[in-house]
Amino acid sequence: MRQLAGIADKLAALLKRDLLIGLHYRTGVATTVLGALAELAAFYYLARAVGPGFRPEGINYFAFLLVGTGFYTFLMLSINAFLRVVQEAQQSGTLEVLMTTATSGPTLVFLSAVSAFAGNAAQLAFYFGAGTLLLDSSFPVPRFPAGALVLLLSIGIAAAIGMLAAALQLATQRGSAVLWAFGSGAWFLTGTLFPVAGLPKPLRFVSEVIPLTHCLTGMRLALLQTGQPSLLAHEITILFAFALTLLPLGTITFSYALRRARQQGTLSFY
Amino acid sequence: MDTIIFDRVSKLFRHRRPVFDWIGQRRRAETRALDQVSFSVGAGRILALLGPNGSGKTTTLKLIATTLLPDAGRVMVEGFDTQKLANQVRKRVGLAMTSERSFFPRLSARENLEFFAALEEVPRKLRGLRIAAILERTGLAKAADTEVMKFSSGMYQKLAIARALIKQPSIVLLDEPTRSLDPGAAAQTWDLVRELPGYGASVLMATHNFEEASAVADEVILLDRGRLSGQCKLSGARPVELRELYFQVIGQKDEFAISA
Numbered sequence: 001m002r003q004l005a006g007i008a009d010k011l012a013a014l015l016k017r018d019l020l021i022g023l024h025y026r027t028g029v030a031t032t033v034l035g036a037l038a039e040l041a042a043f044y045y046l047a048r049a050v051g052p053g054f055r056p057e058g059i060n061y062f063a064f065l066l067v068g069t070g071f072y073t074f075l076m077l078s079i080n081a082f083l084r085v086v087q088e089a090q091q092s093g094t095l096e097v098l099m100t101t102a103t104s105g106p107t108l109v110f111l112s113a114v115s116a117f118a119g120n121a122a123q124l125a126f127y128f129g130a131g132t133l134l135l136d137s138s139f140p141v142p143r144f145p146a147g148a149l150v151l152l153l154s155i156g157i158a159a160a161i162g163m164l165a166a167a168l169q170l171a172t173q174r175g176s177a178v179l180w181a182f183g184s185g186a187w188f189l190t191g192t193l194f195p196v197a198g199l200p201k202p203l204r205f206v207s208e209v210i211p212l213t214h215c216l217t218g219m220r221l222a223l224l225q226t227g228q229p230s231l232l233a234h235e236i237t238i239l240f241a242f243a244l245t246l247l248p249l250g251t252i253t254f255s256y257a258l259r260r261a262r263q264q265g266t267l268s269f270y
Numbered sequence: 271m272d273t274i275i276f277d278r279v280s281k282l283f284r285h286r287r288p289v290f291d292w293i294g295q296r297r298r299a300e301t302r303a304l305d306q307v308s309f310s311v312g313a314g315r316i317l318a319l320l321g322p323n324g325s326g327k328t329t330t331l332k333l334i335a336t337t338l339l340p341d342a343g344r345v346m347v348e349g350f351d352t353q354k355l356a357n358q359v360r361k362r363v364g365l366a367m368t369s370e371r372s373f374f375p376r377l378s379a380r381e382n383l384e385f386f387a388a389l390e391e392v393p394r395k396l397r398g399l400r401i402a403a404i405l406e407r408t409g410l411a412k413a414a415d416t417e418v419m420k421f422s423s424g425m426y427q428k429l430a431i432a433r434a435l436i437k438q439p440s441i442v443l444l445d446e447p448t449r450s451l452d453p454g455a456a457a458q459t460w461d462l463v464r465e466l467p468g469y470g471a472s473v474l475m476a477t478h479n480f481e482e483a484s485a486v487a488d489e490v491i492l493l494d495r496g497r498l499s500g501q502c503k504l505s506g507a508r509p510v511e512l513r514e515l516y517f518q519v520i521g522q523k524d525e526f527a528i529s530a
Contacts, residue, residue, distance in 0.1 A: 006391060013388030021376045093371025100335045101389040102361045102437070108389070262339045265283050265332075 010103060011111050018115040036127050043069065044134050056195040057226045064220070066131040068192045071219045074124040075158045075212055076183050081116030082162025083179055085109050086169045090270035099267060105258045106251050109166055110159070117155065146232055147222035153236065154215040156243035161211070163250030167257035173270055186212050211242040272310040273441055273472045274334060279307050279343035281329055281496075303329040305496045306343070311441075311474055314467040318483035319476040320516055321493035327476035328367075330493070331443045334474065335365040347441060361391070364439035366430040368446050375419035379410055379429055382418060383436055390437035400436065408432045409458060423450035431459065435466075442466055444475040448482055460485050480509040480516065492519045 022028075047062035056064050086109065089095035099105055169175030189199070189206055190213040196204055207213045218235035220226055261267045281304040304326045311317045319327045332338040333345050336356040344351060350358040373382050383401045392400060405411045408428040413421070418429065427450045434442060444463065448456035463486050466473050477483055483490055484507050492500040492515075500519040504512070517524040 009394060010388050013385050017374060017377065017381070017385050020381060021374065024376050092374070093369055094374070096337050097365070097367070097372045097386075097433075098389070100337055100360055100363065100365050101386065102357070102391045103389045104357055259339070262337060263341075265281075265338055267337050 007107070007111070010107075011114060014111050015115045015118070032123060033126065036123065037130065039069065040066075040127070040131050040134065057220070059220075059224050059226050060135070062131075063135060063224055064195075065193065066128065066135075067220050067223055068216055070124055070127040070131065071154075071216055072187065072190065072192045072212065073127075074120050075154060075215060076186070077120045077123070078113070078117050078155065078158040079162045079165055080176075080179060080183075081113040081120070082109060082159070083165040083169050083175050084116070085112040086166045087176065087270075090169070090173065090268070093268070096268045099258070099262075106163070106254050109163065109254065113159065113162060141225075142223040143221075143225060143229075143232070146236070147219065149236060150215065150218040150222050150239065153239040153243050154219070156247055157211045157215065157239065160243065160246030160250035163254045164246075167250075167254040170254070170257040170261050170266075173266075186210055189213070191216055211239070211246070214238045214242065271313050273313050273348050274311040274474065275344070275346040276307055276309050276330070276333075277344040277346070279333065279340045279345055280305055281326075281333065281338065282341050302496050304333075304340075307493070307496070307498045308343075309491055309498060309501060311472050313472055314470060315489060316463065316467060316473040316475065316487045317489045317491060318487035319474065319491050319493060320478070320480075320483055320512075321499075322520060322522075324495070325493040326496045327493055328445055329496075331365065331367075331445055331474065331476055334359075334441065335363050335443055336360055337365075361437075362439055363441045363443060364434035364437060365443045366427075366434035366445065366447060368427065368430070368449055370421075370423060370426040373418045373426070373429065376417060378415045378417055379405065379421075379425075379432075380414045382429065383432060386433050387436050392437055400438075404432045404435055407462060409455060424452065424455060427451060428455070428459070431462070438469065438471075440471055442471050442473045444473065446477055446479075447475060448477075448479065456482070480512045484509045484512050492516065494520050 043065040044062055047060070047065060050061055052060075054061050086095065089098055098108060101108075103111075165175050165179050168178055172178075187193075189203060190196070190210055191207070196207045196213060196217075199207060214235050218232065218239055221232040221235060258267075280302070283301040283303055285299045285301070307326070307330070309317075319330060321327050329338060333340055333352065334347060336352050336359050339353055344353070346352070347359045348362055350362075352359050374385070377385065380401060383404070384397060387397045387401065388394075402411070402414075405414045408431055410425065410428050410432065413425060418426070421429065427447065431444065431447060434444070442463075447463065448459050451459060460482065463473055463475065473486075475482075475487065484504060487504055489501065489503050490512065491498060500515070502515065507515075513524065
């Protein structure tokens with residue numbers, strides 16, 4: 001209980017720091033909102049241009065794009081948040097000092113990324129909300145509990161991949177280049193813009209082993225009620241397995257990278 | 271009782287080609303920062319580390335603060351091995367480095383200290399008073415609510431000392447604590463450092479300043495090219511005597527003394 005209160009106290013301090021710094025960059029919020037609106041408009045007109053005949057997985061193409069791109073962006077921003085925590089601390093010179101505090105390195109990176117998650121979740125809610133207003137046909141009521149479970153498991157997976165990205169940043173100081181390559185590949189392979197079924201067979205296999213594919217499929221099954229509930233249960237099982245494997249792997253890898261940086265004296269490098 | 275024990279500690283830095291610098295020049299070399307260094311610091315003592323640039327002073331401090339790990343030997347802090355129980359060590363050590371780039375520039379001095387106090391697990395109800403007291407003691411009370419991006423080098427240095435002391439550590443590590451301070455502020459800092467043993471803290475201070483070492487330290491260790499070249503107790507030694515000892519041990523000519 002006391003430990004939980006301590007973690008909550010540290011989280012509050014990190015959120016306060018990010019909020020205070022964020023208040024100095026208010027134009028950033030405005031440009032993010034404008035960017036999201038422009039993207040929604042582009043997808044709306046793209047769906048109209050493609051026409052109502054194109055219904056991937058039996059659903060309206062705009063709804064398919066809305067969930068795909070919105071959730072994909074949320075997950076990638078969240079993964080990137082972990083890398084950015086380390087990268088910004090390296091560049092601002094605070095990493096070495098932060099790593100001498102009584103808070104352990106993995107805890108600090110996890111908690112620091114939480115405030116980014118909160119910001120990304122607000123962005124996702126805005127994106128879905130604004131997109132729903134543009135939908136011109138009625139949809140079945142979303143499976144909210146299943147959607148919440150998919151979201152929770154997807155956050156766990158994003159956090160694990162984020163810890164791996166943060167470890168890479170510690171080890172190479174150039175993790176963002178690798179993450180950019182991963183993001184570009186994942187954007188193409190995970191069914192963000194078109195169904196995975198449209199890919200050639202070898203690429204479909206690659207797509208299956210990328211956790212984000214199952215995050216997007218699970219979220220579409222939950223929010224748009226495409227397919228049978230058994231399909232959703234299957235996706236949730238896969239997500240659970242990914243989260244269970246990747247979370248310890250991400251934490252252990254980050255701890256190893258941190259120890260290696262301490263051994264090699266590269267903690268303050270950037 | 272010794273609070274810090276350096277037991278035959280060696281530290282080697284291997285310079286490798288960066289992973290993503292495929293077209294860069296090959297850079298493979300080694301720097302032996304510390305070579306079989308052994309010493310100890312008693313409880314409530316102030317020890318000054320003297321030595322030329324690159325002699326291993328900052329490396330020594332970083333090894334105690336666990337931002338570096340030794341390649342050979344052991345570093346023990348209040349009975350805890352820095353390699354095996356780093357978290358326990360970090361709860362006991364406060365480090366003040368000279369770098370200005372270790373604060374959040376858009377936050378005020380008070381906000382920076384509040385943030386670090388939370389990470390250092392200072393109880394919430396004590397934080398306000400403790401921060402106000404340390405800002406007052408380091409001469410930053412009037413600038414407490416100023417964004418640190420507007421600070422001078424000297425103010426950054428004072429804030430780094432304030433941050434190191436916020437958790438009331440039993441080991442205080444200071445890297446050239448008065449390098450950017452004017453004489454008045456330096457004297458205030460020396461007073462502050464001399465008070466620390468009264469609160470049960472041991473101090474290890476890296477410095478180039480003979481006046482500082484003789485004004486503050488109980489003992490001096492001389493490092494040269496990663497090796498321990500000398501160690502002596504200071505019982506009222508004057509800066510000029512320390513200077514003579516330094517050049518004698520390091521084996522360099524004191525150009526200033528010769529020209530004078």
